[in-house]
Amino acid sequence: MTTLLDDLRARGFVQDATPGLAERLATGPVTGYVGFDPTADSLHVGNLVPVMGLAWLQRSGGTPIVLVGGGTGMVGDPSGKRTERPVLSLEQIDHNVGRIQRQLEQFLDFAAAGNAARVRNNADWLRPLRLMDFLRDVGKHFTLNYMMQKESVKSRMESGISFTEFSYMLVQAYDFWHLWRGERCELQMGGSDQWGNITAGTELISRREGAQAHGLVFPLLTTAGGGKFGKSEAGNVWLDPDKTSPYQFYQFWLNSDDRDVERLLKFFTFLPLAEIGAVMAEQVADPGKRPAQRRLAEEVTARVHGAAILRGVIQASQILFGRLDLAQAGAEVFQVLAGEIPTTRVSREELEGLALVDALVRVGLAQSKGEARRGVDQRGFSVNGAPVAEGDRRLGAGDLLVGSYVLLQKGRKAFALLIADR
RNA sequence: GGUGGGGUGGCCGAGUGGCUAAUGGCAGCAGACUGUAAAUCUGCCGCGCUUUGCGCUACGUAGGUUCGAAUCCUACCCCCACCA
Numbered sequence: 001m002t003t004l005l006d007d008l009r010a011r012g013f014v015q016d017a018t019p020g021l022a023e024r025l026a027t028g029p030v031t032g033y034v035g036f037d038p039t040a041d042s043l044h045v046g047n048l049v050p051v052m053g054l055a056w057l058q059r060s061g062g063t064p065i066v067l068v069g070g071g072t073g074m075v076g077d078p079s080g081k082r083t084e085r086p087v088l089s090l091e092q093i094d095h096n097v098g099r100i101q102r103q104l105e106q107f108l109d110f111a112a113a114g115n116a117a118r119v120r121n122n123a124d125w126l127r128p129l130r131l132m133d134f135l136r137d138v139g140k141h142f143t144l145n146y147m148m149q150k151e152s153v154k155s156r157m158e159s160g161i162s163f164t165e166f167s168y169m170l171v172q173a174y175d176f177w178h179l180w181r182g183e184r185c186e187l188q189m190g191g192s193d194q195w196g197n198i199t200a201g202t203e204l205i206s207r208r209e210g211a212q213a214h215g216l217v218f219p220l221l222t223t224a225g226g227g228k229f230g231k232s233e234a235g236n237v238w239l240d241p242d243k244t245s246p247y248q249f250y251q252f253w254l255n256s257d258d259r260d261v262e263r264l265l266k267f268f269t270f271l272p273l274a275e276i277g278a279v280m281a282e283q284v285a286d287p288g289k290r291p292a293q294r295r296l297a298e299e300v301t302a303r304v305h306g307a308a309i310l311r312g313v314i315q316a317s318q319i320l321f322g323r324l325d326l327a328q329a330g331a332e333v334f335q336v337l338a339g340e341i342p343t344t345r346v347s348r349e350e351l352e353g354l355a356l357v358d359a360l361v362r363v364g365l366a367q368s369k370g371e372a373r374r375g376v377d378q379r380g381f382s383v384n385g386a387p388v389a390e391g392d393r394r395l396g397a398g399d400l401l402v403g404s405y406v407l408l409q410k411g412r413k414a415f416a417l418l419i420a421d422r
Numbered sequence: 423g424g425u426g427g428g429g430u431g432g433c434c435g436a437g438u439g440g441c442u443a444a445u446g447g448c449a450g451c452a453g454a455c456u457g458u459a460a461a462u463c464u465g466c467c468g469c470g471c472u473u474u475g476c477g478c479u480a481c482g483u484a485g486g487u488u489c490g491a492a493u494c495c496u497a498c499c500c501c502c503a504c505c506a
Binding site for chain 1: 457
């Protein structure tokens with residue numbers, strides 16, 4: 001029988017784990033937690049690795065706890081950070097937590113009998129905490145020498161580290177202890193930069209309670225191209241459809257590098273490894289068809305946005321990238337597109353004689369008219385699928401498809417729809 | 423508080439009076455090639471215009487010297503290192 005640790009390891013989730021975790025898991029499911037920053041009102045795909053870690057924990061019978069850093073959010077973790085965090089109001093944090101929980105519900109079961117997922121906010125216990133109590137109950141258990149050996153501190157000794165940031169690991173250790181004490185939470189997971197903070201927590205639980213707690217860290221995800229995973233042209237790829245449209249979301253996964261796709265399937269889908277193996281076999285046989293990317297994009301998009309939206313997104317993708325002749329497309333096709341790509345409405349009068357460069361800026365495909373002009377010079381823009389060569393090109397009624405639509409395109413991946421109202 | 427070093431375009435980093443809208447690298451955008459890939463090659467990469475050119479804004483901030491300043495002078499702000 002395999003345990004959570006075996007499963008996570010097979011999927012590449014385990015960068016490091018504390019000794020004894022395997023033995024502990026062999027005796028039964030655990031309660032475990034991951035900390036999240038409530039700095040935004042949505043998760044982005046970069047947050048998905050720990051979310052999937054919690055989901056697997058729950059699937060193994062364990063109880064996942066989502067810890068929201070409402071208390072720690074105001075100080076700042078020095079691990080891998082260069083700048084201080086913004087301070088958020090309590091109302092803002094509550095709002096963000098509510099939105100994020102709704103997204104988590106696609107991955108975690110908050111109603112499961114016996115091991116329902118829980119959300120905790122460390123503001124609840126950190127805010128009332130008194131400094132003297134903290135120094136007595138937590139500070140006493142750590143030597144300066146121990147703390148200075150942590151990578152998060154060591155790497156900052158040259159450039160300088162504030163006392164607040166230096167103390168961060170103790171606060172995080174206190175969180176772990178608190179969850180252990182109150183809910184018998186025995187495992188903390190996180191990114192590999194959290195290793196030092198997590199082991200400080202297991203240390204505190206060991207010294208104060210004489211009990212063994214465990215830690216597990218995920219590897220840092222990078223792309224084969226050498227970049228940070230989870231970024232697109234528009235910045236972070238968010239789960240919130242208002243921040244990243246489902247179409248962009250689907251395209252993000254579909255455009256995954258061949259070298260990354262197998263790893264991404266293991267990380268971000270619940271497909272059994274045997275099935276991933278089969279998909280990869282297809283992929284190797286005919287890379288041009290990209291069955292692996294398609295499967296990845298479908299699985300993740302369906303989970304985050306639902307099957308119905310996925311269908312619409314696939315349809316829109318076929319229109320924009322397939323051989324479909326736009327002139328043959330009906331009005332309903334454009335209605336689908338309007339929901340998936342940036343859409344701007346103009347009046348008929350405005351459209352008549354509207355300079356293309358102005359239109360491109362207006363729909364957001366170009367930042368400035370100069371940029372639009374350069375792009376046109378380089379044959380980078382198309383109107384209704386036809387590349388534009390003339391820098392002084394103007395739009396008019398003759399460009400309207402189905403009487404109302406003009407499809408503008410930058411390069412091959414960026415589109416915008418202009419709707420001319422009657 | 424003292425001493426020294428520094429603040430240049432998204433980032434890194436050249437530039438010490440006119441040839442500088444500012445070398446180079448990274449990131450980004452477009453084109454070719456492709457599989458809506460990767461790699462490679464090419465072009466672009468402050469804003470605007472009636473675009474082989476012209477105008478405006480810009481080298482921490484504010485003044486000054488000069489025909490002319492990112493480059494020199496003054497004050498101020500900020501950062502870093504070492505010392506206290």
